Amino acid sequence: MLRHGFKRTLLASCLLSAAFSVQADSFQRIASFPVAKNLGPHTLETETSAEIITATADGNTLIYSDSPLGGIGFVDIKNAKHPKAKGFLDLNGEPTSVATVGKWVVAGVNTSESYTKPSGYLAIADVASQKVIQHCELGGQPDSVAVSKDGRYIAVAIENERDEDLNDGAIPQLPAGYVVIIEFDQASGTCQKTHNIPLTGLADIAPTDPEPEFVAFNDHNEVVITLQENNHIVIVDAKTAKVTNHFSAGEVDLSNIDINKDGALTFASSLKAVKREPDAVKWLDNDRFVIANEGDYQGGARGFTIFNKQGEVLFESGASFEHEVVRVGHYPGKRSGKKGSEPEGLEVGRFNGQTYIFVMSERGSVVGVYKDTGAVPELVQMLPSGIAPESAIAIPSRNLIATANEKDLIEDKGPRSHVMLYQLDDKAPSYPQIQSNLDKSGAPIGWGALSGLAADPKQAGKLYAVSDSFYSSQPAIFTIDATQAPAQITNKLVVTRDGKPAEKLDLEGIVADPKGGFWLASEGNEKKEVPHAIYHVAESGEIDQTIPFPAELLENQERFGAEGITLVDDLLWIAVQRPWKDDPKTASKLLKYDLNSQQWSAAHYPLEEAKQGWMGLSEITAHNGHFYILERDNQLAESAKVKRLYKVEISSIKTAKLGQELPTVSKELIYDFLPELKAQNGVVVDKIEGFTIDANNIGYAVTDNDGVDDSTGETFFFKVDKFK
Known part of the structure; x- marks a missing residue:
């Protein structure tokens, strides 16, 4: 059973920052429907895709085109919060x-x-x-x-x-x-x-x-x-x-954009006279229409434009829509290049007397919601979607909008193609839960794939996170202000070696060093010549100390290594994600490194049984005599079962030298994050990877969005009150 006394608090339940419209009404995701459910018993082996979507006049049935299957699917949404399969028609x-x-x-x-x-x-x-x-x-x-x-x-x-x-x-x-x-x-x-x-x-x-x-x-x-x-x-x-x-359709000049497929997320480039090359188009009224500038041929305008039917440009978003995609962590850095986030789909709907524009980023898997003002559209919110939103249909009579998300990752055991439903109500937006600010040049701070979390030792609500190997060309430490909602990424510190972005890193863990700087855990990958190691970085971001894993540990190495790091006095503790060759299949290592004696030792951490896939550790943080350890399976959606926080009393831990039989620690279940993940009404993500407790005893957790690569791109940031 869970220990009592912990409140479930979703940080994004508060008001959004000033970047978004200050108003009460917003669209909330209320349901997700994997369209493979329309296939009955063949769902596990058949690719399917929801591409273009429409609705019946009564708003009770959704109909979508499915190119891979060669037909159209029907979804019963009489109860919009619980959509049901309604059949498939082969064409x-x-x-x-x-x-x-x-x-x-x-x-x-x-x-x-x-x-x-x-x-x-x-x-x-x-x-x-x-x-x-x-x-x-x-x-x-x-x-x-x-x-x-x-x-x-x-x-x-x-x-x-x-x-x-x-x-x-x-x-x-x-x-x-x-x-x-x-x-x-x-x-x-x-x-x-x-x-x-x-x-x-x-x-x-x-x-x-x-x-x-x-x-x-x-x-x-x-x-x-x-x-x-x-x-x-x-x-x-x-x-x-x-x-x-x-x-x-004309051309547009762009500034503060990223045009390289290096994953560095550097928004300092410009492009001149970029062709808009529109995809979707929707009328706003009988004279004005809006186009989504996908730029799939030679363009890359990455925004949306409002014209009148005489051909006059009434509004041009430029790079502003893309900047919002970046700020919520949905920018597809390794796939974007000169095309950017590729707005492809559009929908326009009039709800309660107000016309809304929905702009869909295919590559970013996110939807921008704007109010049509007759002049400059007003950004209301950014909606999380499934992978590759292709189209949407507004159903104003029921205050609903549905998106069709075409990507089906069945071959990679990833998320399936989904139809997602949103309802307009009087609540504040519940997404994003974390977003970035602009830097000194006015460009958005690029971020994603947050894989480790740490608290500032002195300042409550000040946190630090690292991004993993998805952004290996620019490993970084992010400063987070968690006192705001959404939490704000206020700074990005690039980790360097000899003054250049450090290579051969896969940062998975971080802890602040009270003496200055940070300790970082890097997960190794022998095939890519990335070493398993611990690094100390100065406040400038420069690596000033390297602690490689010892030979007696590496002789049994596996791909899945250090996933978290914490500091107790002069002892570094590292959580190894999965069992290595010398471990039982049911246990992973907690490594201890004495900074004074430079000696290694370890204990075993008992893992829960994996019903599917594997079980592993994602984080370790020390607080008031205990370790708090994130344990998870690698499953998502309906298969996700274990996304938990356990507690281990530090004084009870006995360790042994590497190569000897390792003692096993005792753990206590403290918190289950699965209800929070399910409450998002989307695809339950697999990677809850960061956890920490701040100077005011408040717990925080964050998920890893895999850099928007074959994922929904959603990052969730949770707050847990309160730890003693």
Whole structure:
């Protein structure tokens, strides 16, 4: 049983910092639905993906396109907090988009033989029976599908996409794309008349090969169309089936951005005249629309822009959206390069008289929520999402919005593709729980993969964290102000060797040295020539002492080494994550190093039984005569079982020399973090990796987001009151 007297407190339950809109209403994640549940008994071995999502008129059913499975899935959200599988419809092709009209769902389906022989059709299906009643041939490869507000017209972007492996993906690559306007009979669910509207000769870039990406209707049955690779925007009148205007999407200058794939998270570069290359587009009203500038071809504008239909730029986000992605720890540093966080999806919804814009970062796995003010949009919050949010659907009648997150990591035993649900209520935002400030140059402090946590010995609420090997090109110590909510990362200190960012480190543990500086634990990796070692760094960040693991320890080494470090007088204690070759499978080592005698000894820590995967240690911290040790399994989502804090009385620990039989310590369960992790209503993360207790006896814990690499990118920061 847990010891009594500990309060569960989520730091982000307080008000957000001034970076976000000061208002009570916010969107809260209330549920997550892994779309593999629509597959019944085949969920464990079948890849599935929620890409484009829509909802029925009553807001009780979500429908998403699933390209890997070749069909569309249905989700029952009558009880939005407990979504249920509602079935899957095979479309015998690759669905690219879905929309609803009345009792029908329409889906664009790609059946192309090759890039040069594109084909596809529009499937009209009855939602209730989940049966296709008509195939409307399109003559090419469809991408986006939209339905007019009055249900009279369906617009389909026929992209006829380029082959990215041909001539480095350069366009033109024929056949050219176009837009189809279908006159639709809502009563019978049939296509009455089809109009193919050519878009050649409009764009300055590859005018012979327009590649329409996304379509959207306003109330006047005007369709706005993005041509991403052509960096162009077209307006079509659905009634006359004619182009009424077109213009370049233009370019933007960017500053304080990161353009290197080195994982250093250095936001000091600039780019000039970057093509916007929009993907998603949504109308804000009958004159204005917003585009998400993915920049997937030659661009990298990494923001969003508001135009009117005359082609005037009314607002440009520049790098501001990306900076918010960085601040909440969702910047994909090793994958970004010149494309940045790649805003791809958009949704616009009017809730309680206020229009909101939802901007989705595909690579950052996060959604920016903005209020449309008619001028400069007002940032409200950043929403955590699943991996690679592709689209969203607003359901204002129920104060809901749902995101479709396409990435399925079944092959890597990672998170599955999810649909996530959020509800607007009068609470303050519950995410982020930790974020960074701007540095002296006005750029955001880049961070992620927090793997170790330590408290300042004297100042309550002042903490330090380290990032692990994901950011090996710039190992760093972060200063955290935990007295605010969200907690604020106020400084980043790069760990150096000979004045340069230190190499061959995998920092997993940190403890402040009362004499000055820090002690750091680095987990080794023999294959990458990263040594198992302990380092002391000065307050400048320079390594001034190295303590390698001894030979008698290394002769039995494994990949999973030092995960935490703490200091008791002149004794360093190190938690080794998993058993090494000389350990029983049920125990890991607690190493002790005497700074005076330079002698090593150790004890065994008994691990819980792993039902799946493995069990290991993530942190050790000393406080008032006890060690507090984080123990966890490596499981996530529904398989996560052990994310616990145990206590060991220091005076009871007996150690032995390395190579001898090691005594085993006794542990006491103090706290279970699994309820907090489940309370986020997302994918339960596996890596709760940092824990410390500050000078005011307050406990803090943090999760490692794996640098947003094949993860949701979410970092959770918890507070536990109070330790004696």
